[in-house]
Amino acid sequence: MELLRNAVRPYAWGSRTTIPALQGREVPAPHPEAELWMGAHPGDPSRILGADGVERTLLELLEGDPIGHLGEETAQRWNNRLPFLLKILAVEEPLSMQAHPSAEQSAEGHAREEAAGIPRDASNRNYPDPTAKPELVCALTEFHALAGFRDPAQTVKLLRAVETPGLAKYTELLAAQPDSDGMRALFTTWITLPQASLDELLPEVLDACVLHVKEHGEFDAECRTVLELGEAHPRDAGVLAALLLNRLTLSAGEAIYLPAGNLHLYLHGTAVEILANSDNILRCGLTPKHVDVPELLRVVDFECCDMPILTGEPSECGAVYHTDAPEFELSRCEWEAGEDHELLVRPGSPQILLCTAGELLVRAEDGKELTLGRGESMWLPASDPAVRVRPLGAGRTQLFRATSGK
Ligand SMILES: [Zn+2]
Incomplete structure (x- = not known):
């Protein structure tokens, strides 16, 4: 280690x-x-x-x-x-x-x-x-x-809430086909709009968002985000596309x-x-970096859903965030003030341990010791002996553990 x-x-x-x-x-x-x-x-x-x-x-x-x-x-x-x-x-x-x-x-x-x-x-x-x-x-x-396309019925509701004459035909396009194909059609139309059309539509949409925020409408957070993106990128089709994605906190x-x-x-x-x-x-869009819309359209998944917010599967000291990614697995371990139980980490696979709060003592079975302070991380090779981790200070302590997936 x-x-x-x-x-x-x-x-x-x-x-x-x-x-x-x-x-x-x-x-x-x-x-x-x-x-x-x-x-x-x-x-x-x-x-x-x-x-x-x-x-x-x-x-x-x-x-x-x-x-x-x-x-x-x-x-x-x-x-x-x-x-x-x-x-x-x-x-x-x-x-x-x-x-x-x-x-x-x-x-x-x-x-x-x-x-x-x-x-x-x-x-x-x-x-x-x-x-x-x-x-x-x-x-x-x-x-x-x-992240991820919002349920089209909700998006139709949002578009109607910020209705402007220029937006109406697009709203009706999605209302007529409130599924992933309709979402693909609307996203593709917007992201490929000629600049002249964008320059007409975007200011209208941004004004409507200002009004919606002033009136404390249902889609306040969504509109504030669109306004923020519109301020930084006033001529960018990505601002319109932002209306279609789930706004997550x-x-x-x-x-x-x-x-x-x-x-x-x-x-x-x-x-x-x-x-x-x-x-x-x-x-x-929304970047000075290379943009490739046709290639993006080939890979984007238009399936609409609420994005699941993961709290992780409870573990002995925190949570494990399971996904279907074979490349990685992330888990989190917490010690509240005064708690001092030990976490046993058996390598077998490569591990990175990252301390994000407090300070940790890591002790290997071969006697080697290491202190991991806040913001510090350590490498634990697969062939290393097991280590025991416990907090050093009395305050709240937090550890993230990254390893390869299954
Ligand atoms: Zn990314």
Whole structure:
């Protein structure tokens, strides 16, 4: 077991206070700090300080001893790669609207772009790697997101509540076919509207949203989000598309799972995110980055539903967030002030332990000990002996544990 030294990604939508405060650094940081990466992503792998005083990346260590680090099963299944990446997300401003391809779509898209000779780091590359990218986000603070298409009957109600003359024909389109095909038709129409039509429709819709918010209408939160996105991207079709997605507020400890095809957008808040170690993202707007609408339309799932909010299956000390993603499993462990029961972690598969509140003592069966402070994380290779984890301080303590899925 070793402490991880992790990279911070400075994307513009990040917070200048959340990650520095979590790590006990000076706030505000000079630049936005959006994501803390824990894992072996080739773009920014975590590092471990060796007994010889030399720092190595987790990627190098895995290459040197894949079976020792990953265990035989994970090494074989994922071709000697760590299948997941653990992150802290510090979202100050909304991200882009995006969806991720399935394993089959990723393999096909990757092969197609390789054959076309598009460099893997090109800005218009959709499939830099051939693998899927399911994600699970677990809130550390109140966390806001748009995800998955709302029940069409509810969306018709929303569109009628913000009715404007320009919107009426689209509302009736969905009302006439209130199912996933109707949703596909409306989304496709909006996302491909000529700029001139958008420039007419968007101001009308934004004005209607202002009115709805003033009157404290039923869809207040939805309209406020549309207004926020419209202010940042006043000519972007993604603002209209935002009217179609579920507007979610997660409390700390609640999570959502975003499988392949789920259209989503993170709005605000701090979360722990676990995802497959892939960069395959298809964006449809609300970003200066590469947008590929035809390719996005091929992968988006238009099945409409309420997005389930996951509280996790209760475990001895917290909850396990089960999903159908074979790449990862995330669990959470909590100690209230004064509680000091021990958590036993048996590796067998690769594990990352992340402390998000308080301070923890980790003691291995071979006698090795390590202190894990708030904002710190550690790597536990599959072949390591079992460890016992317990809080060091008297206050509330929280641990997240990431491992490969089943
Ligand atoms: Zn995503």
